[in-house]
Amino acid sequence: MSIEVLKRGLLTTVQDMGRTGYGKYGVSTSGAMDGYAYKLANWLVGNPGSEAVLELTWSGFSLRFLQDSLVSITGADLSPECGGIAVPMWRPVLFREGSELAFRRPVSGSRSYLAISGGIDVPVVMGSRSTYIRAGIGGLNGRALESGDILHAGKSGRIAEFSSACHQKDASFQAVRWSAAPRRSYIQASQVVRVTRGRQFADFRSESIDQFYQGVYAVKPESDRMGFRLSGPSLALEAPKEYISEGVVSGTVQVPADGQPIILMADRQTLGGYPKIAQVAMVDLPRIAQLAPGGSLRFLEITPSESERLYMQQVQAMRALQCMVNCKLKEGFHDED
Missing domain, CATH: 2.40.100.10 (Cyclophilin-like)
Structure with missing residues (x-):
């Protein structure tokens, strides 16, 4: 799978969970700013959770899918559209080859995450694919994405599964009906x-x-x-x-x-x-x-103990959410009319 960047937007970078163990050398961890949206974006397309994704800041970014691609968008609502039709967030979406996805304007939040089944395939630098612009390492040549860039994704069996079950063969994209959006929004001004x-x-x-x-x-x-x-x-x-x-x-x-x-x-x-x-x-x-x-x-x-308790609660909730997402992914589009 490959995608072509049509418009770079304000700031779009490749990020994963970040690089650890290099702080003693002065190398920042980097990685996704919103770890919750990042992990969920990966799970929704069948990735284990550590693959590289695109982190979009505000609006103006657009891309073209050069092959059929299974994608999810989480985090901030930056008005994703395809062919003038709003693209639903927090769920798997199958885009057909040649489809164009654009992010028009920020509605809520400031950072959106776009995951592709198989993950963004860029070189691993110090154990991570994350972009660290100040040092010029990671991501695509250590920089933010530019118009005309081509990105490739790793191999994934999910594409064939969803594509074969897609009922809307002529549509630019098709999304499942279910959603993994958080019940209470954490994205507020x-x-x-x-x-x-x-x-x-x-x-x-x-x-x-x-x-x-x-x-x-x-x-x-x-x-x-x-x-x-x-x-x-x-x-x-x-x-x-x-x-x-x-x-x-x-x-x-x-x-x-x-x-x-x-x-x-x-x-x-x-x-x-x-x-x-x-x-x-x-x-x-x-x-x-x-x-x-x-x-x-x-x-x-x-208190520190309260902070630890909140973290452990979140870990347990995320594990349960991952299990539920994995169960729903097995359905593909078979629950559609």
């Missing part, structure tokens, strides 16, 4: 983000801590895959202090000299010297990833 205390939490003034939890912060336009810069109540230390740089992870909330927090994201640096006031619970990282510039958030403190 305003979010409550749960955090635990950071390593330098006690170094901040008590009034700054109160402002951190009571204030509302807006996502600044300068935000990107490296970090989300926020605008809101200014935070200050009890006394000026210099810190030795130490390891940081996705969700670390740093506070630079201007007092405005920065939430580190997938393409973060591996070390940070700014004081860390908080750490975002892993289950809430997808909520942040879907915030667009101008979106807002509030911080809610929880």
